[in-house]
Amino acid sequence: MPRDGAVIAAARTTGGHDGNAALVLDVRYPNGAIGEITLDGGTGLLLMAFCGADDAAALVGQSWRVLQSAVLGRDEFVHGTGE
Amino acid sequence: MFDVVIKNGRIVDGSGLPGWNGSVAIADGRIAAVSGAIAGPARQVIDARGAVIAPGFIDPHTHFDAQLLWDGQARPALEHGVTTIVPGNCSLSLAPLKVADRRQLVGMFRQIEELPDAAFEEGFTWSWESFDGYLDAIRARLGINVAPLVGHSVLRLWVMGAASQQRAANSEEIRQMQNLLRACLDAGAVGLSTSFVDVDEHLQPVPSRWAHVEELEALAAVLGEHGRMLQVVPEFYNTDITIARVDQLADYSLNYGIPTTFSPLFDSVATPNNVTRVLRRVEEQFARGARVWPQVQTRPIDISFCFGLPSLFFGRLPRWFRVMRLRTDEKLQALRDPDTVAKLLDDAGPDGGAAVFGRLRIRSVPGGDLALVGRLLVDVAGERGITPARCLIELSLEHDLEAHFVAADMGHDVAARVGPMLAHPFVHIGASDGGAHIASFATYGDTGYLFSKFVREAHSLSLEAAVKKITSDTASIWGLNMRGLLRRGYAADVVVFDPNTIARADEVAVHDVPGGGMRYIRGARGVQSVLVNGELAFSAASGYTDARSGEIAPLN
Numbered sequence: 195m196p197r198d199g200a201v202i203a204a205a206r207t208t209g210g211h212d213g214n215a216a217l218v219l220d221v222r223y224p225n226g227a228i229g230e231i232t233l234d235g236g237t238g239l240l241l242m243a244f245c246g247a248d249d250a251a252a253l254v255g256q257s258w259r260v261l262q263s264a265v266l267g268r269d270e271f272v273h274g275t276g277e
Numbered sequence: 278m279f280d281v282v283i284k285n286g287r288i289v290d291g292s293g294l295p296g297w298n299g300s301v302a303i304a305d306g307r308i309a310a311v312s313g314a315i316a317g318p319a320r321q322v323i324d325a326r327g328a329v330i331a332p333g334f335i336d337p338h339t340h341f342d343a344q345l346l347w348d349g350q351a352r353p354a355l356e357h358g359v360t361t362i363v364p365g366n367c368s369l370s371l372a373p374l375k376v377a378d379r380r381q382l383v384g385m386f387r388q389i390e391e392l393p394d395a396a397f398e399e400g401f402t403w404s405w406e407s408f409d410g411y412l413d414a415i416r417a418r419l420g421i422n423v424a425p426l427v428g429h430s431v432l433r434l435w436v437m438g439a440a441s442q443q444r445a446a447n448s449e450e451i452r453q454m455q456n457l458l459r460a461c462l463d464a465g466a467v468g469l470s471t472s473f474v475d476v477d478e479h480l481q482p483v484p485s486r487w488a489h490v491e492e493l494e495a496l497a498a499v500l501g502e503h504g505r506m507l508q509v510v511p512e513f514y515n516t517d518i519t520i521a522r523v524d525q526l527a528d529y530s531l532n533y534g535i536p537t538t539f540s541p542l543f544d545s546v547a548t549p550n551n552v553t554r555v556l557r558r559v560e561e562q563f564a565r566g567a568r569v570w571p572q573v574q575t576r577p578i579d580i581s582f583c584f585g586l587p588s589l590f591f592g593r594l595p596r597w598f599r600v601m602r603l604r605t606d607e608k609l610q611a612l613r614d615p616d617t618v619a620k621l622l623d624d625a626g627p628d629g630g631a632a633v634f635g636r637l638r639i640r641s642v643p644g645g646d647l648a649l650v651g652r653l654l655v656d657v658a659g660e661r662g663i664t665p666a667r668c669l670i671e672l673s674l675e676h677d678l679e680a681h682f683v684a685a686d687m688g689h690d691v692a693a694r695v696g697p698m699l700a701h702p703f704v705h706i707g708a709s710d711g712g713a714h715i716a717s718f719a720t721y722g723d724t725g726y727l728f729s730k731f732v733r734e735a736h737s738l739s740l741e742a743a744v745k746k747i748t749s750d751t752a753s754i755w756g757l758n759m760r761g762l763l764r765r766g767y768a769a770d771v772v773v774f775d776p777n778t779i780a781r782a783d784e785v786a787v788h789d790v791p792g793g794g795m796r797y798i799r800g801a802r803g804v805q806s807v808l809v810n811g812e813l814a815f816s817a818a819s820g821y822t823d824a825r826s827g828e829i830a831p832l833n
Contacts, residue, residue: 207547207593208545208546208547208688209577209578209689210578210580211541213580214580214582215582215588215687216589217589217592230515230516230548230550231514232513232515234514239589239602242598243602248595249594250589250593251593
C-alpha cells in the first residue's frame with residue numbers, strides 16, 4: 195500500500211441510477227478502514243482508460259489518486275486500443 | 278344528486294386500516310360520502326365490484342415541468358392511478374426564469390431529463406418569467422394535480438446569472454434569493470429542491486452545487502417561515518457522505534421546523550450495506566425529532582447499452598471491453614474479423630455467453646423490427662442456431678451498432694431486501710423520476726409494481742399499507758391539504774383498481790415528444806378508473822377523457 199494514502203481494494207460493476215452500468219470501488223485507507231464509492235458510467239469508463247484497465251479487477255491496488263484524476267477529467271474520455 | 282357514485286367496491290381509504298365493502302359518493306369535486314350503502318341518484322355511476330376504491334396515488338419525485346406545458350395529464354402517469362405529482366425536483370424547475378437565461382436552463386433539462394431541444398422549441402410557447410406565471414401557463418390544461426417545487430439552481434441563475442456556476446453567493450445575493458423563494462412559496466410552491474450531484478450539458482456542476490452552506494441554510498430558514506419541504510439529491514454514490522447529508526438535513530429540520538426528503542437511495546448486491554446504514558442514521562435523527570424522509574423507489578434498476586458507445590456492462594470481459602472502446606470504424610472492423618470474434622466468444626465463456634448475456638433483451642433496433650424488439654437474446658440466438666454471444670455481435674453489425682439491449686434487474690432487485698425497506702416506517706416511497714431519463718428507461722408504473730411485486734408476490738406489505746404509503750403518508754409528509762384519504766370533504770382524487778392484476782406493463786418506445794422525440798413509457802394493467810377532483814380522467818375501457826380538472830395542490 196502506498197504510504198501516502200488509500201488504495202482501491204475491490205472493483206465491481208452494478209446498475210446505476212441513470213440506467214447505465216456503474217462501477218463500485220472499495221477504497222482501503224491506511225488505518226484499515228474500507229470506504230465504498232460508486233462511479234457513474236462516464237466516470238468509471240474514464241477511470242478504466244486512465245489506468246489502462248480492460249477489466250475492472252485490474253483497478254485493484256491502484257492509488258485513490260487515480261479517482262481524482264478521472265473525476266477531474268471526465269469530459270475528456272480517451273479511446274483505448276483494441277485487438 | 279351526486280355527480281359520481283363509485284359503488285360496490287372494497288374501500289381502502291389510505292389510512293392503513295383494513296379494507297371494507299362500500300361505495301364513495303362525489304359532489305362538486307369533493308368526497309361527499311363514504312359508506313356501506315349510499316342512497317340518492319348520481320349523474321354517473323361506476324361499478325367497482327371486485328375492485329379496490331382508493332385515494333389517488335401521489336408521486337413525490339417527478340420532472341414533468343416541461344411536459345405539463347403540452348400534456349397536462351402527465352401521461353402515462355395518470356393511467357397508473359397517479360393523481361398528484363411533485364415536479365421541480367433536483368434543483369431544477371422552469372421558473373422563476375429570466376428570458377435571457379432560458380438557453381442555459383434548457384441545457385440542464387436536456388442533460389437531466391434527456392428532453393431534446395425541439396421539445397422546448399415546438400412543445401410550448403414561453404410566456405412567463407415568474408413562478409406564478411409558470412403556474413398560470415400550465416393551469417388551464419391540467420388534468421392532474423401539481424404540487425410544484427422551485428429549484429435552487431433556478432433561484433441562483435435568476436440572481437447571479439452566469440456567476441451562479443462560478444462562485445459562492447455574497448450576502449446581498451443570498452438575501453435576493455430568499456426574497457425570490459418567498460415569492461415562489463407565496464405563489465404555491467410546495468418547497469425547494471437542491472442537488473449536490475447533478476451536472477449540466479457541459480458536465481459542469483449545476484448552480485446549486487456552487488452554494489456554500491450559509492446560502493442553503495438561509496433558504497431553509499425561509500422554508501421555515503412556511504413550514505415547507507426541502508428536497509435534496511445527496512452524494513448517493515457514497516454512503517458516508519449521504520449520512521453526513523442526513524445529519525445536515527436533520528439540523529435544518531429541527532432548527533427551522535421543516536420536513537426534508539432526499540433521493541435516490543437504492544439497494545444493490547454491489548453495495549449491500551448502503552441502505553441499512555443510511556436508514557440507521559435516519560432512525561436516529563427521527564428519534565431527535567427531525568423529519569428526514571429517504572425516498573426509495575419500487576422498481577428494479579435496468580441497464581441498457583448498444584455497441585455504439587462504451588459501457589461498463591463489459592467491465593469484467595476485457596476483450597469485449599477493449600472492442601467497445603474503439604472508434605466506430607475500428608469497432609466494425611473488429612467485429613467482422615474472425616480472429617477477434619473468436620477471442621470474444623472465448624471470453625464469453627464455454628456456455629456461449631448464456632450466463633453473461635442470457636438475460637439480455639433486445640430493446641430497440643433502427644426501424645423497430647417487431648420480430649426482434651422485446652425478445653430475449655437467447656431466444657433469437659436459438660432461432661438462428663448460434664450462441665447468445667455471437668447473436669449479440671450479429672445483431673449489432675446488422676444494425677450498424679445501433680441495436681440496443683437491456684439487462685433487467687441489475688440492482689435494487691432482491692425483493693427480500695427491498696420489500697422490508699419499502700415497508701419501513703421512515704421510508705417514503707417515491708423517487709420515480711417520472712418525466713426524466715426519458716430516452717433511457719421508463720419512469721412510470723412504480724405504483725403498479727409496488728402492488729404486483731411487493732404486495733401480491735413478496736407479501737412485504739399489506740394492500741392497505743401499500744396504499745397508505747403512496748397516498749396519506751405522502752400527503753402528510755408534503756403538507757398537501759385534504760388529499761390522500763377517502764374522507765368526506767377531501768379532494769375527490771380516486772383510483773379504482775383490481776388488486777389481483779394491478780401492475781406495470783412492458784416498456785415500449787414511443788415518439789410522442791414534441792419535435793419527434795422518442796421516450797420509453799409503460800402502460801398500466803388493472804387500473805380501471807382514475808378520477809381527479811371528481812371528474813373521470815381515465816378509464817381502462819375508454820382511455821383518457823377530456824377532463825382538465827387538475828389543480829395546483831393547496832397546501833396546509
